[in-house]
Amino acid sequence: MHNFEKRRDRYNAFASFENPLVNLSFEMEVPDFRPxxxxxxLPPFHVFLYCILNSLKEIDNFMYRIHEGEVIKIDDFMASYTVLNQDKNLNFARFTRSSDLREFVARSVAAKQFAxxxxxxxxxxxxxxxMDKKRNVHxxxxxxxxxxxxxxxxxxxKNHDIPSLAWGRFSDPRDDGKxxxxxxxxAHHGFVDGYHVHLLAQAIAARVAKIIA
Structure with missing residues (x-):
C-alpha cells in the first residue's frame, strides 16, 4: 500500500464526488497475434483476454478496492467475462486466472461453454x-x-471500485504486422488516472509481442 499512500489525497478528493469514475475509450495498437x-x-479472444488480465495484475492502481470503508489492495482477481447463451441472452463465465497461456485458455474455454x-x-x-466481490474485474x-x-x-x-473493460471488433490486418x-x-479516479490506462495499453501490447515472438 506504499504506492497508494502517495496518492491518498487524490483518492480523498475524488471519493467526495458523486461520480468519482474515469471512463476512457481509445484505439489500442497491438501486434497482430491472429496468425x-x-x-x-488457440482462439484469439481467449489469448487477448489472457494478455489483458495478466497485464492488469501488474499495475497496482487497478488492484485497489474499497472494503468496509478502507482502501485495500487485492492480491489477485477472478477471471470473468460476459458471453451469450444459446438463447442469445447475457450470461457470465468465471474461472481461476492462470499465468500460463495454455492453461488460461483451457479454463476460459471451459467456463465459456458452461455459461x-x-x-x-x-x-x-x-x-x-x-471480500470476494472485490476480487473481480468486469x-x-x-x-x-x-x-x-x-x-x-x-x-x-459513488462506491464503485471494480475496473470495467470492454473492446470491440479487431481491425483488418495491417501491412506493418499490427x-x-x-x-x-x-475505473475509480481515486486509484486510476489516464496515465495508468496508458500503462495498461503498453503492458498489453508488450505481452502480446512477447507471446508471438
Missing part, C-alpha cells in the same frame, strides 16, 4: 462474500461492432 493463434490452434449452455444467469456475485467484448464509446452499467457510482482495437476502460 500465431491460428498456427497454435453458454445455461438458460439461467450463472456466476453472479450474489453468493460471494463481501470484462465484456462486442466483436460485431467497432467500439467508439462505452458507458458501463453502474449500480451506484492491428487496432477500440478499448474502453472504467
Amino acid at each position: 500465431f493463434c491460428k498456427a497454435n490452434e 453458454e449452455a445455461s438458460d439461467v444467469l450463472v456466476n453472479t456475485t450474489e453468493a460471494l462474500s463481501p 470484462i465484456t467484448c462486442m466483436p460485431w461492432l467497432k467500439l467508439v464509446a462505452m458507458e458501463h452499467p453502474i449500480y451506484h457510482h 492491428l487496432t482495437v477500440n478499448m474502453s476502460v472504467l
Whole structure:
C-alpha cells in the first residue's frame, strides 16, 4: 500500500464526488497475434483476454478496492467475462486466472461453454462474500461492432471500485504486422488516472509481442 499512500489525497478528493469514475475509450495498437493463434490452434479472444488480465495484475492502481470503508489492495482477481447463451441472452463465465497461456485458455474455454449452455444467469456475485466481490474485474467484448464509446452499467457510482473493460471488433490486418482495437476502460479516479490506462495499453501490447515472438 506504499504506492497508494502517495496518492491518498487524490483518492480523498475524488471519493467526495458523486461520480468519482474515469471512463476512457481509445484505439489500442497491438501486434497482430491472429496468425500465431491460428498456427497454435488457440482462439484469439481467449489469448487477448489472457494478455489483458495478466497485464492488469501488474499495475497496482487497478488492484485497489474499497472494503468496509478502507482502501485495500487485492492480491489477485477472478477471471470473468460476459458471453451469450444459446438463447442469445447475457450470461457470465468465471474461472481461476492462470499465468500460463495454455492453461488460461483451457479454463476460459471451459467456463465459456458452461455459461453458454445455461438458460439461467450463472456466476453472479450474489453468493460471494463481501471480500470476494472485490476480487473481480468486469470484462465484456462486442466483436460485431467497432467500439467508439462505452458507458458501463453502474449500480451506484459513488462506491464503485471494480475496473470495467470492454473492446470491440479487431481491425483488418495491417501491412506493418499490427492491428487496432477500440478499448474502453472504467475505473475509480481515486486509484486510476489516464496515465495508468496508458500503462495498461503498453503492458498489453508488450505481452502480446512477447507471446508471438
